[in-house]
Amino acid sequence: MLGHRLSEWCGHGPILEEDIALTNIALDLVGEANLLLGRAATAENAGRDADALAFLRDVREYRNALIVELPKGDFGFTVARQFLFSVYALHQWEALSTSADDDLAGIAAKALKETRYHVRHSAEWLVRLGDGTDESHGRVQDALDELWRFTGELFLTDDVEQALVKQKLAVDSSSLFDAWKRDVTDVISRATLRMPGDVYMQRGGRSGMHTEHLGVMLAEMQVLPRTYPGAKW
Amino acid sequence: MTKKKQPEPAETGATEHQLWEVFTQPGGGKPFEHAGSVHAPDAEMALQNARDVYARRGEAVNLWVVPSSAIVASTPEDIGPFFDPGNDKPYRHPQFYKVPRGIKV
Numbered sequence: 001m002l003g004h005r006l007s008e009w010c011g012h013g014p015i016l017e018e019d020i021a022l023t024n025i026a027l028d029l030v031g032e033a034n035l036l037l038g039r040a041a042t043a044e045n046a047g048r049d050a051d052a053l054a055f056l057r058d059v060r061e062y063r064n065a066l067i068v069e070l071p072k073g074d075f076g077f078t079v080a081r082q083f084l085f086s087v088y089a090l091h092q093w094e095a096l097s098t099s100a101d102d103d104l105a106g107i108a109a110k111a112l113k114e115t116r117y118h119v120r121h122s123a124e125w126l127v128r129l130g131d132g133t134d135e136s137h138g139r140v141q142d143a144l145d146e147l148w149r150f151t152g153e154l155f156l157t158d159d160v161e162q163a164l165v166k167q168k169l170a171v172d173s174s175s176l177f178d179a180w181k182r183d184v185t186d187v188i189s190r191a192t193l194r195m196p197g198d199v200y201m202q203r204g205g206r207s208g209m210h211t212e213h214l215g216v217m218l219a220e221m222q223v224l225p226r227t228y229p230g231a232k233w
Numbered sequence: 234m235t236k237k238k239q240p241e242p243a244e245t246g247a248t249e250h251q252l253w254e255v256f257t258q259p260g261g262g263k264p265f266e267h268a269g270s271v272h273a274p275d276a277e278m279a280l281q282n283a284r285d286v287y288a289r290r291g292e293a294v295n296l297w298v299v300p301s302s303a304i305v306a307s308t309p310e311d312i313g314p315f316f317d318p319g320n321d322k323p324y325r326h327p328q329f330y331k332v333p334r335g336i337k338v
Contacts, residue, residue, distance in 0.1 A: 015250065017271050017282035024285050121281055128274060 002068040002085060003029030004221050006078070014075055021121060025082070028114040035107045042103075055225040059208075059215050066205040067150035069214045076129055076139035081147055083122035087183045088154045088176065090115045095171035104169065123187045130191025137192070144188070145196045152201025155180070252301040253279040255286070257293035265297055273298075 006026035013019025037050035048056075067085060072078050093115055096108035129140040155177040157165075164170035188195055204210065225231060250272040256265040268287040273279035279298040288296060307315055323329045 015272055017273065017286055020289075021282065021285040024289055117284075124277055124281065128278070 001033075001062075001064045001217075002082075003027070003033060004217065005068065005070075005072050006082070008072050009078065022078070025118050025121070028111075028118070032107070032111045032114070035110075039101075039103050039107065051225065055222045059210050059218060061208060062205070062210065062214065062218075063208065064205050065150070065153045066202055066211055067147065067154065069205070069211060069217060070147075070150070071213055073143065074139060076136065077143040077146070079122055079125040079129060080140055080143035082118065083126050083187065084144075084147055084151055084184065085154075086115055086118040086122050088151075088180050090119050090183075091176040091179050092171065092173070095176065099170065100168040119183075126187055126193075127191040130188075130193040140191070141193050144193060148196035149199045149202050153203045153205060156203060156206060158206065250274045251279075253283070253298045254301050254304060255279075255283040256297040256299070257283075257287055258295035258297075259292060260294055265295070268292075270301060271298070 003026045006022050006029065009019065009022040010026070011019065013022055033054065034050050037053040041049050041053055067081060070081065073081075090112070093108045093112040097105055097112055099105045099108065126140065129136040131137070155174050157172050157174050161170055161173060165172050185195060251274065252270055253273055253276075254270050255268045257268045258265045268283075271279060271282040271286055273282045276298060280296060283296050283298050287293065
């Protein structure tokens, strides 16, 4: 999801170097998604592969958190979202790297290395935009305020997750919150930005209830395999 | 929010970030080689940009970034006085010396 959103910057980055950086991160995320969907397809054992899960599911069948499907916005929004998500992903991967499922633990160990860089890159940008000009400070603060209500969903747990936690396959997402909050608070204050206050937390993505943006995004993301089923390129 | 001065491009004359030269070390103990250059606002971002542009396919185990303005270079006009004198002094090359008989090369 987020890999696709980042790939929308390809050819539109603020400078060539950042264009390449964003595309690199996009590729990392798409690679992680490919591995996870491949593992999920094996577990499902219903004849679907990773491509089928990515390209042939409709909006309501998607289970992603809402924060990753929001439009890319301006560069400040992209940086703020990447930062908030990457710090979450870092702690999630770290915990999953000790999963009882060897495949999942392997995917997590690989993703963890990539995610450390995503955090470093987005955190450094957040500091520069926050501690930059009035314009960049204002834009990135607006982005943080706008995104904040989508962060709560990342730490919700449900029955499916709890069942996996019992088998030591997954981690309780709510247990990651304190570490995330600590890291995020630290960088936001370094960036001379203000922590958004308590707001109503949006939810729904995890149960298939999405924003209106996801359908539009999937239309673009899925058009090729749906128009030419089984196409190879 | 504290008020900050926003530098206008007209004040600094700059519309692009500073230029940095990138050197990559292809392996442990190997000499650093010049790879190219990147634009970046400061050293940390220069390092990250260099990583993304020149080291994303495992080309390097180490990176240097140096402000391009810190490079002191010889000029094309130097080519005579700087480099020519070496050419007509063959005794400066190791090939000038005859290898004594009995020594295997």
